[in-house]
Amino acid sequence: MKDISNKIRDIAVKLFQEKKIDIFIGWEKGALEFQTRPLIARNEADAAKLVFDEYAIHNLATLLLKFRDGGEKIGIVAKGCDSRSMVRLLEDRQFQRERLYIIGVGCPGMKDPLQAMAKHTGLKKINADGNGVAAKCLDCVQPNPVIYDELLGSQQAPQQSGERFARVAALEKMSADERYRFFEETLSKCIRCYACRQVCPACNCRTCIFDEMKPQWVGRENSTTDNMMYHLVKASHMAGRCVECGECERACPVDIPLMLLNQKLIKDVNAFFGPYEAGMSYIEGAKPPLSSYAEKDPDDFI
């Protein structure tokens, strides 16, 4: 990975020198050992700080949204999941392809800096093996970038093994009452910090329904009702858009299994409207199933 770090740095410096970019988005090392954090570099000096290591877990595509209204040309590093999110942003016309210079990196699976921090500081007991691959990466089906201008490192094998969506299958086997109780319990923990929305590259609405006050669609009480409303509305907005990067679940400070809902919808969108997997390749003008309409769309659930 040191080698990849060096290459990323060299490419970024060169892009700045040749004036091909205004901004480069990658990672830098934070103050503590496992704190690798997103870096928005604006010049060669910033670019010297770029690193790529086992904690480069963040989906950088989310940061592109900060620049969607500008004209800056942006160099950016993309693992498999970041690149799929970028495809989705291009499909949604949130970004123009010509503004991006994408450096793809095959991802071997990342460690979770938040878990490492929590374990190290003793503020939270972590049951998962803190030295292994992050939980979110274990479901990864596409570790290699699907869109790039330059590719670094070697192709990586997907982490996902065994039955895909096994967690969803277990949930589907529950009775409706059992399932309700499960969600009631897990969603009652939500503190409504909205980190799952803020870190999500698919949450690109300019005005979010949860921020609207007139009318206020979802109440701000921390109650099971309002919490459920928040999570169900958010999850259904993700249908056909979620690329399974798992950032929401990683960021959640109270360990809500948010990807369960998202994976259920990935599974259903594929079953009803598929074969479909969000953001797997960029075809100009392509739309996700729920952004288009066809006569033969299933409607027996209506």
Next chain:
Amino acid sequence: MKVLSKAKLETALNKLNQGAEVFLPMQKAQESGFYSWKLFQQGQDELMLDALNVYLPPKHVVLPQTERMYSIKLEGQDMKIEQTFEDASPRVIFGARPCDIKAILCMDEVFLTRGYEDSFYKCRREAITIVANACYQPGPACFCNAMEVNPVEPAGADIIIRDAGEAYVWETKTPKGEALTSQIAEFLEEKSLALPVAQPFIQDVKYEGTAEKLKKMFADHIWAKLGEACHNCGICTYVCPSCYCFDIQVKMWGDEGYRFRCWDSCMYEEYSREAGGGNPRGDGIERFRNRFLHKLEFFKERYGTPLCTGCGRCIVACPAGINIVKIIDEIKEAELHA
């Protein structure tokens, strides 16, 4: 000295629980926070008194995330307040760390002083007894010593306990504390135990002078650099033991409903949005700046102490790796532009 043997702790808690709701640091499944002893499940949950701290602070005991204030009924053009929900039921925060108690003292300043008295807060607060757990072993993210907190002699505690291995040394500080001590007097023993030795802090944070310097840095371009990676989520404000911002909203069904207060976060765009649609902090960086200025400058100016208590939770929880210690360092190092 009086001591409470760890073997008798649970029996003592059961006793206290008869007269008050007792909140303690616990691990519940993957979660750690201050939960009611009533919810403690033997065999599943774990008491975390001997751990450094827990992820979610006891803030919700003094300022619940959602608090019903009063119920209302519309009668033609008039509105009648049917019931107010001031809550004076006795509560105990047991085993809170000095950083979390300092945070409650900061909230006391806001809700009870300078000519403003919040009756809901006051009512609840007066019925709370605080048992502090003195800190001798700082963690890697801790820096309370730099934020005017004394980890071994915490201010604001009604009782201080000190971990002496087999037992907690029990020191009663206030009349409220005496009342609690007398309730469990039967479990306390007279014994001489060696107190733990305070270990040095791992981080060396130099906060002095930050507030004064920040006065000149409102328009500094350092904020764009420091906050660019921030997602403007509310994790830092919600896991923070001292962030107290709230909103007051209403729920109505036809002619009836209630007003409630709920935590809000300065990180949200909606927080500073005005009725006319304008927003003085419409940009994410402006909201980021506001949070750190409030923590490190404004609060210190108004109340004489910073609003950060050095617990380190935001450093651990931030999904973008933003570190308040690093920010203090960068502010101290920054060159001022005329």
